[in-house]
Amino acid sequence: MSARILDGKAIAREIRGELAEEVRQLKAHGVTPGLGVLLVGDHPASRSYVTAKEKASAEIGILSRETHLPASASVKEILSAVDAFNRAEDIHGILVQLPLPDSSMERDVLQALNPDKDVDGFHPVNVGKMVLGLPTFWPCTPHGILQMLKRSGIPVAGLHVLVMGRSNIVGRPLSILLSMKHALGNATVTVCHTGSRDLCRLARESDIIIVATGSPHTLTADMARPGAVVIDVGVNRVEDPTHPRGYRLIGDADYEDLLPRVAAITPVPGGVGPMTIAMLLHNTVQAARNQNRPKLER
């Protein structure tokens, strides 16, 4: 028997369809959601992520405006671009594409965002609100994974979920959201990392395994029990001369080996990635609604 493949592209399309309808309704009230995109430098992967996000925005009627600064931009220039988006009334959400060429600037830049426009959910006050269960923007990849599980008919409540990796962007917020008391949470959650002992046993006892380490072969086939659900957040380039681009993308899990063994698994690409973008659009629509309450209640 082969695993069910969790089709992130299809689920993301469904969500984008719902959001397109929401945007139509907002526009009927004179509100066009606006996303400010800040790209610093010309890293090909960053460029391609930004393009994908702008394209997805346009498709559902979100206005996106890009500020592109050279890789040599000073922190002052970057903060000034953020400030312009903070003050622009037609921009409701701001996306700073990471990593910045100088990653030591990231903390100051992210903290400079108006938290009401922080659609990535990276500002400390929004992270805190998420942890405390207050209304805020949930970070896009974790929220995308929760939506994917829910819309695939895999309720996590009461199940044991192993989150491999504890990054600020994926593993940490995901583990928190999974264990909180709400409709998409209520799981029993274990967070592990490279220093964890007994990792194989832990993994084999888990109902759902989410791999977000950024390292290929983190989850091998022997680590998942038959019937487990595997969500693979990794996107790793490996050289492959048979591919037109000279490389192909693989995840953090051994997809081909796991496929015959587990109950369900996400592919890479086409799994978590499209969900991340869909939730960015979701947060942008939410931001536009939050910032236009009086107009919308008229």
Added chain:
Amino acid sequence: MSARILDGKAIAREIRGELAEEVRQLKAHGVTPGLGVLLVGDHPASRSYVTAKEKASAEIGILSRETHLPASASVKEILSAVDAFNRAEDIHGILVQLPLPDSSMERDVLQALNPDKDVDGFHPVNVGKMVLGLPTFWPCTPHGILQMLKRSGIPVAGLHVLVMGRSNIVGRPLSILLSMKHALGNATVTVCHTGSRDLCRLARESDIIIVATGSPHTLTADMARPGAVVIDVGVNRVEDPTHPRGYRLIGDADYEDLLPRVAAITPVPGGVGPMTIAMLLHNTVQAARNQNRPKLER
């Protein structure tokens, strides 16, 4: 064989001794750490907690100033008292004793604190900074537990820690701090709750079990493996006519039954409680230092 009893009173005394020395040094630079204490109403337990905190402050040379409002105080009156502490230059830390008589006010009141004076670490921006690994005040009970484990020679790195309970004040921040990469963390952490399946198996596989559910008998003797370490955060009153006050305090774990079985355990009272107060003092001294950098660097 009987378990080693982790003596919170003794460890807290050691920490208070270190802090008294720090306060002496601050005073030599003209800085007296000041703690503003806000008590609303006359709940006996709250009154006794506040008194204990003020007494512990005085003993190490921290100035404490109490504002006591009647249980009938409006949210406006409470916010005005917070604001006075926010603006007082001789007050570096603010403690709002919880619960407030009207607990629906707590969110607004805690968010009104100047985050730089939020020595309980409950403000969303401080919770977010903690999660992101930025400098901030760690909440007192979780930090007290980490210090207690460290000072008892029980390093948690690589061990499997089960946190039972996911409150905003104890379980949630503790589980996050335990799994983060720092000198007191780096554990593999599972958070469980009343809806968790297979709780007995989970508990029996854990090296350290931290019970913070607020319910007596959450952890029974059969749930801990021989050699486990048990930290009991619970403080529950049970009627006991043989005691002078008519009640005695018990934790969330079955202490007497666990004692012959596990490697180490905290008593109730005298375990986690004194550590919480010690870390409140620690945060207040830290706040005084942060707010007087220019004076101290002279």
